[in-house]
Amino acid sequence: MAKDEEKNSQASAAPNEGEVKAKQEQTSAKEPAAKAGETEKVADLQKQVEELTKQLDDQKDQNLRAQAEMQNMTKRFKKEQAQLLKYDGQDLAKGILPVLDNLKRALEIEVEDENGQQLKKGIQMVHDHLEKALADHDIKEVEALNQPFDPTTQQAVQTVAASGDQKPDTVVQVLQAGYVLHDRVLRPAMVIVAQ
Template identity: 45%
Template sequence: MTEETKDTNVQKEPVEEVQTEPTATEEVTDIEAEDSTQDEVEVDPIAVLEAEKEALEERVLRLQAEIANMQRINAKERQDAAKFRSQKLASELLDVVDNLERALQTETVSEDAAALKKGVEMVMTQLKSTFEREQIVVIDPIGEAFNPNFHQAVSVMPAAEGQASETVLTVLQKGYQLHERVLRPAMVIVAE
């Protein structure tokens, strides 16, 4: 039995040695990993700084582009504000112009009425010149194709022979536009 015990001990010893060898290898691997991590740590600050630099440069470019876009939008808004500054006043004056035109269509029988009509004509002339200066244009589309962006169809009538359908037959109330913006669409009767 002693021999068997010795054999078992002998067998146990190599097993123990085999078990301890991987532990030693693991320690060596851990030490090498720590060394390589230290090497990487030494290289990392430069790489990190370069990455940060690239990120900051990209951010600067984006911010510069954003500033340029904001400046362009701001300039466009200022230009539009200047272009359409008279829109509200012009819209309110359209009814006044309509009434003055109706006053000019009346017939005068007395000298006083003729003098009054002459005064209304002078006011109307001044208003028209002011509208021209501000680039307020009359929309008077008789015979043109109906365009819902510029015309408001009030009624529809059968088209006369030789006349295209969906054309403006009669203008009931003139329309006006300021530059490309419609102040008031023309009220029209359209051919069907």
């Protein structure tokens, strides 16, 4: 009887084969569903990571472009500011040039009396002072007389036949002086050119 009791206790302690199979089937049925749910979650998370990575890359790109644009604007602003400072007196100089022309014309007049001489001396002083002020601001007269004609700084208003020692395309007379500010022509010289 002891053997029967042992068998019964073993039988009751060990689940029968039907129960084990049923539990395994339930577990195996739950596992694919759980794995499928986890796979979907992982796929969703990967998709979110990809989207966030793309957004981050886009933001980085926009940030770099904005920084580059700011640097370009700063460079452009500095260049424009330097140009403004370099050619600051251009408009004033253009306004003064006709005055200088009139002073030169006044100096060309011949005077014989003492008062005329004094007046001419005063005009010469004003003329010289004005030319010095222009030179101090890098405004220079275009050298044209007896020079080869340069269309960038000179304007030919008349041509004449070249005489003995004159070379063709040479300036033989300056009708109105031209001026440059640094490398910019304020006014071209009006000249007569030998042909």
